[in-house]
Amino acid sequence: MKYEGMMLTDLDGTFLNANGKISQENIDALDFLGQHKIVRAACTGRTLNSAREVIAYDLPFDYLIFSSGAGICSFKDDYIICRHEIPQKYVLPLADYFLDKKLDFSVHFPIPDNHRFYWFSGAVPTSDLESRLFYLKEFAEKGSIEKLKKLSSTTQFLAISKNGTEIIQEMKQIFPELSVIRTTSPINPEFTWIEVFSKRVSKGHGAAWLCNHLGIKHNHTVSIGNDYNDMEMLEWTNDAYAVSNAPKDILARYKTAPHHNENGFAKAIYEWLSEGNRGEHTHRIITGRVNSGKTGSLAEDFKKQNLPIGNADGFACVKVRTADNIHIGYDLVRLTTAEKCEFIRKIQYLPKNWNEAERLNDNYSFCKEGFDFAKRIFAEAQINDVKHFYIDEVAHLESRGAGFSQLIKDCLNSGMKLTIVVRESLVEVVIKKYKIDKYRIINLNGMAME
Incomplete structure (x- = not known):
């Protein structure tokens, strides 16, 4: 069968209602997708074994992306077509890190047995760990360093913390070769689950791999989710919905679907499939206050969209400072290669042989080579x-x-999906001037518009 597109949905808090059940409306929406030759993929943080506790084989899904993208299998027979593991050389350093932090954590066996795990606890076990050990006692075994030494690899580490955001940021610096993902605890939302995988693991990477594997066009993809571990998937697909029970900062970034108890999944699907919606580009405008991190946000978004490699290109405009930290202008940096080109300088810092093309208010000078550099990247x-x-x-x-x-x-006329950074005061002017009629505004001050 030649597929016309792909839909990916999170399970808990999105496709499933608060009682872990599936409505007939959501099942009917899956059938409707099948009639339109749309690949239907469930995408969950659950292990394969745990996912099968809530989604039976007779549901009309085609693929299952499990353990946040660590594994992908055919839905009807669990045949694994993709898997990722953390090499043994990271197992002990990760364990030492969590032991030093006195956190509860678990170390999961390689796929397909990653529902089995060794567990470690801090001085006082959290209620989350106690709950996991109660419900998963047949799969849990108290861990030790000696046991970890015998593992050839592991699928993931899962740590429990009330200070998850700071720890995640620190871990990304210490372990840049690994993927560190934030998830709200499904047991007690006061806790954050810190999930650590091999570098190429996230729901976004899983979506990109499957799309490429099946030869599906990226502009015919949609995803639906509700939590932080869904964000790379939501960012990667051409269209994305967050159900209204998602955290506010997630709702600010994506189209909003009704609550998961009100068949939000089905309603999002029918909207996406409506005439003139599926496959259309949604351009994105990143804006915010001065020094709010717009360029950094663009660079992070590029990393997610450039999957598979070669899917995206463009440039960032980065500040240039002297050795004594004086801001003198900006250079353009190509996002795919990190190639640089001088672009803007304050008038008092113009170098010799500067080839000026534009000037702004006698404050900044723009060089011709910078504009030519941007044109070459686009060409x-x-x-x-x-x-x-x-x-x-x-x-x-x-x-x-x-x-x-x-x-x-030229970019708008080319059919490419465009992401631009725009000064906050000029957003409406730019939208009207360039007739951008389908867009999403990502306002780093916390607002969003469609």
Whole structure:
């Protein structure tokens, strides 16, 4: 069968209601997707064994992405087509890290047995660990360093903390070769689960791998979720919905579907399949206050969209400082290669042989080589059939038809999905000037619009 698109849905809090049940409306929506030749993939943080406790084989899914993307299997027979593991060399350093933090954590066996695990506890076990050991006692075994030494690899570590955000940020610095994912505890929302996988593991990576494996066009993909471990999946797909029971900061970034107790999954699917919706580009506009992290947000988004490799290209505009930390201007940096080009300088810091193309209020000078550099990136992106292009940033020059004005028009006319950084005060001006009629605004101050 030639597939026309792909749908991915989280299970707990999204496809399942608060009682862990599946409504007939949601099942009917899955059948409807099948009639439209849309691949239906369940995408869950649960292990394969745990997922089968809530989704039976007779449901009309085609694939199951489990353990947050560590494994992918055919839905009807559990035949595993993709798996990822943490190499043994990271097992003891990770265990030492969590032991030093005095956190409860578990170390899960390789797929398909990753429902089995060794457990470790801090001085006083959390209620989350106690609950897991009560319900999963047949799969749990008290861990020790000696037992960990005998593991050839592991699927994941799962740690429990009330201070998850800070620990996750620290771990990303200490273990850059691994994937560290935040999940709200399904047992007690006061706790954060810190899940550690091999580098290429997330729901977004799983979605990208499956899409590429099946030869499905990225602009015919949609996902639905409700929690932080869904965000890479929601960012990767062309269209994305968050059910209304999701945290507010997630709802601010995506289209909102009704509550998971009100068949939000089914209603999102029917909206997506409605005439003129499926397959259309949704351009994205990143905005926010000065120094709110717009360029950093663009760079992080690029990493997610550039899956499979070659799916995205573009450039960021990064600050340039002297050795004594004086801000003197900006350089353009190509996102795919990190190639740099001088672009903007404050008038008092213009270098020799500067080839000025534009000037803004006698404060900043823009060089011709920077604009040529941006044009070359776009031209090569077209040759390479790139689907998603990034421009940083769109400001006063572009609002009056100068600067990157022609580049923006060319990108919009090319069929690429465009993500641009725009000054907060100029968002409405840019939307109207360039006639961007289908877009999502990501406001780093916490607002969002469609």
